[in-house]
Each structure stands twice: as structure tokens, then as C-alpha cells.
Amino acid sequence: MTSWWQSGTIYQVYPRSFQDSDGDGIGDLKGIEARLDHLVALGVDAVWISPIFPSPMADFGYDVADYTGIDPRFGTIADFDDLLAAAHARGLKLLLDFVPNHSSSEHPWFQASRSARTDPKRDWYIWRDPAPGGGPPNNWQSFFGGSAWEYDKASGQYYLHLFLKEQPDLNWRNPAVQAAMLDAMRFWFDRGVDGFRIDVLWLAIKHADFPDNPSNPDWREGMQDIDRLLPTHSADQPEITGVVTAMRTLADQYDERVLIGEIYLPFDRLVTYYGPDGGGVHLPFNFELLQTPWTAQAIARLITDYEAALPPGAWPNWVLGNHDKPRIAARVGQAQARVAAVLLLTLRGTPTLYAGDEIGMTGEPIPTDRIRDPQALREPGIAFNRDEVRMPMPWNDSPNAGFTTGEPWLPLGSDWRTRNVAAQAADPASLLALHRDLLHLRRKHAALATGDIALIAVEGDVLAYERTADDERLVIALNLGTTDQHVTLPEGELLLTTLNEPVPEADRGGEITLAPDEAIILRVSR
Incomplete structure (x- = not known):
């Protein structure tokens, strides 16, 4: 399911x-x-x-x-x-x-934790003694720059914060x-x-x-x-x-x-x-x-x-x-x-x-x-x-x-x-x-929503793959470049192009040219 x-x-x-x-x-x-x-x-x-x-x-x-x-x-x-x-x-x-x-750091849990070493919530956060020679317990860095440790003068220990000092890490x-x-x-x-x-x-x-x-x-x-x-x-x-x-x-x-x-x-x-x-x-x-x-x-x-x-x-x-x-x-x-x-x-x-x-x-x-x-x-x-x-x-x-x-x-x-x-x-x-x-197509076609995927071998700046589910097969081709790309794709009905061209009555596929910045979705027979 x-x-x-x-x-x-x-x-x-x-x-x-x-x-x-x-x-x-x-x-x-x-x-x-x-x-x-x-x-x-x-x-x-x-x-x-x-x-x-x-x-x-x-x-x-x-x-x-x-x-x-x-x-x-x-x-x-x-x-x-x-x-x-x-x-x-x-x-x-x-x-x-x-x-x-x-x-x-203003959460009541941390306020209690930093109030005293003996507080029941002290171990809810990560407290460590200074390094033997003084300074932070280790060399860990904050994602926001500098040491990940903040010294608490009242208790003589450091607490860990991998982000801001106002964001102490929970234990x-x-x-x-x-x-x-x-x-x-x-x-x-x-x-x-x-x-x-x-x-x-x-x-x-x-x-x-x-x-x-x-x-x-x-x-x-x-x-x-x-x-x-x-x-x-x-x-x-x-x-x-x-x-x-x-x-x-x-x-x-x-x-x-x-x-x-x-x-x-x-x-x-x-x-x-x-x-x-x-x-x-x-x-x-x-x-x-x-x-x-x-x-x-x-x-x-x-x-x-x-x-x-x-x-x-x-x-x-x-x-x-x-x-x-x-x-x-x-x-x-x-x-x-x-x-x-x-x-x-x-x-x-x-x-x-x-x-x-x-x-x-x-x-x-x-x-x-x-x-x-x-x-x-x-x-x-x-x-x-x-x-x-x-x-x-x-x-x-x-x-x-x-x-x-x-x-x-x-x-x-x-x-x-x-x-x-x-x-x-x-x-x-x-x-x-x-x-x-695109989101309408995802809802309409099971192949897009939950189907399998397989890459299609093509040359140049084109990425191509197919999505399949039951008897449905869709082919997607994307030109990630800035020049025309000539590719061979299975023939099928054109469901979408990023170029905003009207969907033609004729099928599209076979030897085709993808324009710069064009992506297409084709429905082809299995």
C-alpha cells in the first residue's frame, strides 16, 4: 500500500x-x-x-x-x-x-540546568570541566563560527552549543x-x-x-x-x-x-x-x-x-x-x-x-x-x-x-x-x-507519482529517464545546456514542454532536437 x-x-x-x-x-x-x-x-x-x-x-x-x-x-x-x-x-x-x-538558553529546562551543578536537570544538557590546561573541553567548532563551548562562570564548567551559545545542546x-x-x-x-x-x-x-x-x-x-x-x-x-x-x-x-x-x-x-x-x-x-x-x-x-x-x-x-x-x-x-x-x-x-x-x-x-x-x-x-x-x-x-x-x-x-x-x-x-x-501530471499519472525509474543513455547536455507503472510509460528529457541537443527518444504523445508551445496533435519522438533550456515529458507505449 x-x-x-x-x-x-x-x-x-x-x-x-x-x-x-x-x-x-x-x-x-x-x-x-x-x-x-x-x-x-x-x-x-x-x-x-x-x-x-x-x-x-x-x-x-x-x-x-x-x-x-x-x-x-x-x-x-x-x-x-x-x-x-x-x-x-x-x-x-x-x-x-x-x-x-x-x-x-531561555528554556526553563536550561535555566534549571545552569542554576547549580546539583540541579536535577543539570544532566539534561552537556556540561564539561575545562581542559586540564584551562579553556574549552575539546576543539569542537560551532556551525555559526568559533568554539562550540561556552564557559559558565558561576559553575566553573562549559556547556556545549553546536550552534549559537543561546542554543545549548540537549543530552x-x-x-x-x-x-x-x-x-x-x-x-x-x-x-x-x-x-x-x-x-x-x-x-x-x-x-x-x-x-x-x-x-x-x-x-x-x-x-x-x-x-x-x-x-x-x-x-x-x-x-x-x-x-x-x-x-x-x-x-x-x-x-x-x-x-x-x-x-x-x-x-x-x-x-x-x-x-x-x-x-x-x-x-x-x-x-x-x-x-x-x-x-x-x-x-x-x-x-x-x-x-x-x-x-x-x-x-x-x-x-x-x-x-x-x-x-x-x-x-x-x-x-x-x-x-x-x-x-x-x-x-x-x-x-x-x-x-x-x-x-x-x-x-x-x-x-x-x-x-x-x-x-x-x-x-x-x-x-x-x-x-x-x-x-x-x-x-x-x-x-x-x-x-x-x-x-x-x-x-x-x-x-x-x-x-x-x-x-x-x-x-x-x-x-x-x-x-x-507538473503537479497535475503527478496526480494523474501513477508512473510519475510512484513508478519505477530507469535512465536512458543519451549524449551531450541531455538528461533522460523513463518512469513506469503497470502499463504506463513516460519518458522525460531535459536539456541542461544552452545549445540545441539532438537525441533519439521513443515516439510518444507530448504531455508537456517547458517552452510553452501548444501540445501538437502529432506525436513527438524519434530523432528530435531539444531547444536550449527545454524539458519534455512524453507518454509512450510499453
Whole structure:
């Protein structure tokens, strides 16, 4: 039996930037609810919302102060219940972003933990004595630059924070921590949430003895601090399997819930998070398209390697953009963004679409005095400024792009008057229209939603593959280059082209020419 998360498409909403309902310049839950019909018209199946829990916002919600509440900036628990009901009424699933590796330093758990060495919650976080000669306990680095250890003068010990010092790491080796975090997940499952995207899952367990990490021989000046060392002992430890299994056991107590793990690891390690006998997370995020060179050969090799690495019965997934990485349209340009949409929505597996990519948002440099991203502020000129991909969603050409009646928390993109949802919804040749067409085809054709995949050998800048299910066979061909490409494909009915040409009455196939930046989908006989 196929689960909804296998055949469906997930849409990520960064709530601060999606839709503001009260004029404070920050998106909120009522704003998301007001825009659900956009998601229905687009054709996605689930919406994943980045953190909305109470937070001091040192890292904009990824520093959680209460795992079972709603931050007042986003609304109330009643607003959340309304959003959940409205989503379900439209046939949409709703996923929350769960942050288990660390809490906020203002979480009551950490306030108790740092109050005294003898406090019962002291061991809920990771405290260590200084090194024998003084200084941090080891050489581990923060993802946001500098040491991952912060000295607490009152107790004479250091606590671990793999991100900001305002984000102390929880001690997942403590059974009480595991129980409390599972209780928080249960709270939301009981409320009707359809699943979780689990933040930095591969970091949740550290080596019990805290040895130094080895140096990275490939580090060069200009790279981030975190890359100075190999995370041999601070990430991806064997005991993480127990954490993942506990989360999956909880999820399996409910019907059709899904767990998605944020895991930046090579394929051989990534696939272990499916767990023994499929008892891990349902979808360990596959981020390779975010960093693979945009060539037919590189992507074909990526598909082959990923499919070969998947354990029996494991379901693949693909991601082209998120709230931490440069947007696809910025990486490959607007013309190739159309080809990228075809790729994402026709590969075997569950696609995740980041809000704004459906209209070709690119992100752009943020004025220095408007930068909010703590990572960019700590490592200016080195770390990617994540603000660029968190700019407010442009809905129309009214003031502030219909996002807010106040001052947006981040600047709007410079092209918002023409690149917005309303303008593209009225244009059958737009990128938004292409996404709608592709998602309609995914719903209509089982071969695209859940079928098998096989690469087709072609030359040049073309990537080609077929998707099959029962008696249905579809062929997808993508020109990732800027020149005409001559290829031989099976003859069939042209279902879609990115060139916005009318679908001809005659079949297309055989010896054909793919124009620059063209992708096509053919239905051929088996």
C-alpha cells in the first residue's frame, strides 16, 4: 500500500516570510491559513512549517523555549488549531519542524540546568570541566563560527552549543530528555499533526568521551570555521539509531504519520537513517541536488548512486531548495529553473518544494543594516546569508507585495512588482503555471507519482529517464545546456514542454532536437 507521503509533494513554508495578517511585518499562522488556497491550486499535498514555538528568536525559532506552545508573534494555539482544521478540510497534511538537538538558553529546562551543578536537570544538557590546561573541553567548532563551548562562570564548567551559545545542546543520552522530547512530539500528534521534519537529526548524539575532532585536510582560508575539523566525534554517532527508533515507534502509534530527517551526510551514511528493517525516519532528506554541479552527467551519476544506496523498501526523496541554501533560480537562472522544476517533480520519490521557488524567487544581497541572519553576522563574507532565501513572499503588486500592511521584517525582492503570485497565476506561460501543470501530471499519472525509474543513455547536455507503472510509460528529457541537443527518444504523445508551445496533435519522438533550456515529458507505449 502506498502512503500519502510517497505519492505526495511537500511544500515548505518559512512562516515569518509567507503572509502577515496583523501588520507587524512578520508572517503568522492566520496568514498561512489565508493562503492555503494557493497551495491547493498549486497541487501540493502537505505543508511543512518551519518552527512556530515560543522563542527568543536568536536563530528565528530554531531556539525553542517551549516545545508545546505557539510563539505570540505567530499567534495562539487556537490559531494553530484553526490552521490545522483548515488544511485538513482542503485535503492538505500539516507538518511541524521539530528541533531536538538543542533548546533555547531561555528554556526553563536550561535555566534549571545552569542554576547549580546539583540541579536535577543539570544532566539534561552537556556540561564539561575545562581542559586540564584551562579553556574549552575539546576543539569542537560551532556551525555559526568559533568554539562550540561556552564557559559558565558561576559553575566553573562549559556547556556545549553546536550552534549559537543561546542554543545549548540537549543530552540525548539522558533517558529523561528522551522521554520529555517524545512527550512533546506526542502532544502535537495528539493534536492532529501529520508529521515532523526533524532538525539536524544527525547531530543529536555525540561521542560519550568528547575527544577532539581531527583536522580537515581540505580546509582552506576563506572556508567556514565549522569546516576546519572533520565532525568524527560530534555527529552521526552509532547511538543515534536508538533515538531515531524511539521517534519512529511513537509515530507508528498513529495513522499515516511521517518523519523527515534533516541529515547532511553522504549517501552511505544518509541511508542508515531509514533504520534497521525500515524502522527509522521515513524520509532522510536527500540534499545532494543542492550542491551537485548542474550538468547532465553529474545528475545522472547522482541518480544512479542514490538509487543504488537505498536499502530494500526505502522510499527516495529530492530537494532543490530550502531556507538555508541559495535558491535554485539564483543558481541556474530563470530558464533552467523551468527545467529544474521538471526534474524535481518527475524523479522517483517525494519532492519537497520551497515556498517562492514556484515563482522563481532568486534572493538577493541584503543591505548591511538589514541583515538578520546570526550565521552571516558572525562570519561576514564567508557564511551564506540565509536572509537572501527568507525574503517575504510577493503575492501581488499592491504595497509591500500583499505580504503585510506594515514594514516587512526583511526587504522584498527588487522584482516583486512583476514576479509575484498574482501576475504568474494570470500567465499560462509562467513558472507558476508550469509547476501547476507538473503537479497535475503527478496526480494523474501513477508512473510519475510512484513508478519505477530507469535512465536512458543519451549524449551531450541531455538528461533522460523513463518512469513506469503497470502499463504506463513516460519518458522525460531535459536539456541542461544552452545549445540545441539532438537525441533519439521513443515516439510518444507530448504531455508537456517547458517552452510553452501548444501540445501538437502529432506525436513527438524519434530523432528530435531539444531547444536550449527545454524539458519534455512524453507518454509512450510499453
